[in-house]
Amino acid sequence: MMNLSAKHVLGVAIFLLVIFVGVPLFIAATGRWDFYFTLTSVALLAIASAGVWLTFYIGRINIGQGAFALVGAYVSAILVVKAGWSFWLSLPAAGLFAALVAALLGLPILRLRGVYFAMITLVFTQVATLTALALPITNGAKGITNIPLPSGVSLFGITLIPDFGEIENARMAFYFTACILMVITYATLYRLVNSRLGHLCRSMQQNEELASSIGVNITYIRILIFSISSFFGGIGGAMFGSISQSVYPATFVVKDSVDFMLNCFLGGLGYVFGPMLGTLVIYFGWDLLFEFGKYQLLIYSIILIVVIRFLPDGLLSIRFSKGGKK
Amino acid sequence: MEQILANGVYLGSQYAMIALGLTLIFALMNVLNFAHGQMYVIGGFVTYTLYGQWGIPFVLALLMSCITLAIIGALIEKYLFAPVIKGSSREESTMLLAAGIAFLLDALILLVFGEKQRGVPKIVDGVFNWDFRVIMPYDRILICVLAILSIVAFIALMQYTKTGRALRALAQDRTAAQLMGVNVDRYSMIGFALGALLAGLVGGLLVTITGINLGMGGPTSIKAFMMVMIGGAGVISGAIWGGFILGFLEAFGLAYLSQYGDITYLLIFVSLMIFLAIRPQGLMGKPWG
Numbered sequence A: 001m002m003n004l005s006a007k008h009v010l011g012v013a014i015f016l017l018v019i020f021v022g023v024p025l026f027i028a029a030t031g032r033w034d035f036y037f038t039l040t041s042v043a044l045l046a047i048a049s050a051g052v053w054l055t056f057y058i059g060r061i062n063i064g065q066g067a068f069a070l071v072g073a074y075v076s077a078i079l080v081v082k083a084g085w086s087f088w089l090s091l092p093a094a095g096l097f098a099a100l101v102a103a104l105l106g107l108p109i110l111r112l113r114g115v116y117f118a119m120i121t122l123v124f125t126q127v128a129t130l131t132a133l134a135l136p137i138t139n140g141a142k143g144i145t146n147i148p149l150p151s152g153v154s155l156f157g158i159t160l161i162p163d164f165g166e167i168e169n170a171r172m173a174f175y176f177t178a179c180i181l182m183v184i185t186y187a188t189l190y191r192l193v194n195s196r197l198g199h200l201c202r203s204m205q206q207n208e209e210l211a212s213s214i215g216v217n218i219t220y221i222r223i224l225i226f227s228i229s230s231f232f233g234g235i236g237g238a239m240f241g242s243i244s245q246s247v248y249p250a251t252f253v254v255k256d257s258v259d260f261m262l263n264c265f266l267g268g269l270g271y272v273f274g275p276m277l278g279t280l281v282i283y284f285g286w287d288l289l290f291e292f293g294k295y296q297l298l299i300y301s302i303i304l305i306v307v308i309r310f311l312p313d314g315l316l317s318i319r320f321s322k323g324g325k326k
Numbered sequence B: 001m002e003q004i005l006a007n008g009v010y011l012g013s014q015y016a017m018i019a020l021g022l023t024l025i026f027a028l029m030n031v032l033n034f035a036h037g038q039m040y041v042i043g044g045f046v047t048y049t050l051y052g053q054w055g056i057p058f059v060l061a062l063l064m065s066c067i068t069l070a071i072i073g074a075l076i077e078k079y080l081f082a083p084v085i086k087g088s089s090r091e092e093s094t095m096l097l098a099a100g101i102a103f104l105l106d107a108l109i110l111l112v113f114g115e116k117q118r119g120v121p122k123i124v125d126g127v128f129n130w131d132f133r134v135i136m137p138y139d140r141i142l143i144c145v146l147a148i149l150s151i152v153a154f155i156a157l158m159q160y161t162k163t164g165r166a167l168r169a170l171a172q173d174r175t176a177a178q179l180m181g182v183n184v185d186r187y188s189m190i191g192f193a194l195g196a197l198l199a200g201l202v203g204g205l206l207v208t209i210t211g212i213n214l215g216m217g218g219p220t221s222i223k224a225f226m227m228v229m230i231g232g233a234g235v236i237s238g239a240i241w242g243g244f245i246l247g248f249l250e251a252f253g254l255a256y257l258s259q260y261g262d263i264t265y266l267l268i269f270v271s272l273m274i275f276l277a278i279r280p281q282g283l284m285g286k287p288w289g
Helices: A006-030 A034-057 A065-081 A087-109 A114-134 A170-193 A196-206 A208-213 A218-244 A254-267 A274-310 B002-029 B036-053 B058-087 B093-113 B138-160 B162-172 B174-179 B184-206 B214-231 B236-256 B264-278
Strands: A153-155 A158-161 B127-130 B134-137
Touching: A006 A034, A006 A170, A034 A065, A034 A170, A034 A196, A034 A218, A034 A254, A034 A274, A065 A087, A065 A114, A065 A218, A065 A254, A087 A114, A087 A218, A087 B264, A114 A254, A114 B214, A114 B264, A170 A196, A170 A218, A196 A208, A196 A218, A208 A218, A254 A274, A254 B093, A254 B214, A274 B058, A274 B093, B002 B036, B002 B058, B002 B134, B002 B138, B002 B162, B002 B184, B002 B214, B002 B236, B036 B058, B036 B093, B036 B184, B036 B214, B058 B093, B058 B184, B093 B214, B127 B138, B134 B138, B138 B162, B138 B184, B138 B236, B162 B174, B162 B184, B174 B184, B214 B236, B214 B264, B236 B264
Parallel strands: none
Antiparallel strands: A153 A158, B127 B134
């Protein structure tokens, strides 16, 4: 892990400089303030996609991340609106709750593999939507609206985080928050993949029986990994709910779950930073194609099919010289 | 009670056909066909256009649905799935491709047929009424009988023809089948076309009762996945079991649970999870088949 080459450090430094300095400068120069919202969404979706990627790391295709994002969004919204918590406390709580749900669900379903696991996680998303419609606390189809913006945090009189309702540019504040979360997520992911646990995961991806026979506690690892991945999903979802200030059962639907999976596949499953690139390309590609009106979906799907036809191992398989390979 | 059972048989026969197509494609190529629901919707729209708009006899329209879907399926297999399966280092890439195709078909349906809910005139009038214990419109009975006949025909095809034997061999072991002289590429294409054909056939049959609209594709795929999970992926008897079980569960759920709101599917899912925890490979599946 610690044998980072100079090239890696440089790549990461350039990346951080771009997202924290370059983008705000660019937006201030061009006046395209709507980019903040777009890029914030990309950052948050990339966090959730990182979770999907991690589940793939133990050889499971996860099409249920939308369910955990929805769980996270609801937990945070309910804690903030009904229990009066600060958003910054509800954020980890949302992630932890999603992780808990994942651990409970994962206990039986992580025994499944391949297509079975993919199918059942897909059904999850549908069920999460149905549950949100059926439970009284989630307010049914009306959803939870008017979620207040995150409040400030101060310690010993020093303001650590300003109140989002009072600062004049809440969009920028959300952008920075989302980017910081994304950087933390991917740093965690990178550290995880290059740790002992990461090696164990790779051994499971190749052959679970073999890994088990040489003493890897596969039940424990797969539940742990699934929980971490859902934690990411919950965080991404909670943040998303806070930005749009509302949560509905239709906030994350099956299509979102499929999109999370597509992000990972498109970016490349063999690369830690694949999901981030995939999310960026898919989200921006979709937005750019908006110009084509009713042909948007047609063109989008054709491009998607062409990419997978000719680059079946993801965009990063072209191999940029920069870091990002595991 | 009789009514619920009759509804169960009716729903089950439709579902079993949808699941059969999905499971056939899965068994042959290890592909989870996300676009299955969209294929079903296309089948419905073809029958709607030919029978509902142009006034061509229903049977011919149904036949055209099947042929259209078989051609679409064959083309998709030959030009998209086969090369991707060959060129990719991971077989999961086919899932991305399948999702892409689902989007593509959705876009095409939207452009060609529009987004409105479409229905066709009834094919048979009248209602069957047995002493008010079972009430069922004749057209539903006809569709149900047609569906069951198609299932029987499909099983006969798989069991007693050369094509069926080749397909079964392919599902069992691809390499062994190739060594025995089965033209793997050709039969993969035929199998995929056959699976798509089944989806189109159900679409054509059901358009006469429920109508068809663009949004039906995704939920249909999800239901098909559930059926395949109940029965076991890639097993024909499993798909039929799965279809009828889900049909009966839904019929009972609608009868007894509708007053509590939309919780039928929630309960079905929870039972599915418990069931899969005990038997991960489904009713008929081979372990990790």
